[in-house]
Amino acid sequence: MLITFSLFIATVVVSSFLLFFVFKERNNRLLYNAFSETLSLMARSIETELENFKSFSANLMTDPYVQDRLARMNREANPVIWYSLGEDLKNKLINYFNVPYVECIYVVDNLG
Numbered sequence: 001m002l003i004t005f006s007l008f009i010a011t012v013v014v015s016s017f018l019l020f021f022v023f024k025e026r027n028n029r030l031l032y033n034a035f036s037e038t039l040s041l042m043a044r045s046i047e048t049e050l051e052n053f054k055s056f057s058a059n060l061m062t063d064p065y066v067q068d069r070l071a072r073m074n075r076e077a078n079p080v081i082w083y084s085l086g087e088d089l090k091n092k093l094i095n096y097f098n099v100p101y102v103e104c105i106y107v108v109d110n111l112g
Contacts, residue, residue: 065092 060066069089076082 060093 066089069085069092073082073085073089076085
């Protein structure tokens with residue numbers, strides 16, 4: 001009777017450990033899959049943002065208004081006019097291109 005009970009307890013303990021490891025492995029796999037999907041979505045989002053930025057850069061380099069303002073800024077020696085043109089350009093970029101990157105542009109007076 002004692003041997004049968006001991007075998008029963010040993011079977012329960014071994015089964016519990018096996019179930020624990022099976023469920024743990026399954027949960028790890030589920031967590032891994034969820035984490036993998038999240039990373040994949042983040043990577044696609046970053047790729048999309050890079051493509052948007054590449055398109056934004058191409059539009060920026062070919063836009064006549066932007067090119068005119070940059071040329072005028074290069075010609076001007078007066079810091080007040082330079083700052084005014086820079087602010088005008090910044091506002092145009094924020095309103096026209098409507099992208100979040102432009103909001104971090106600051107016009108800095110390097111002449112004074």
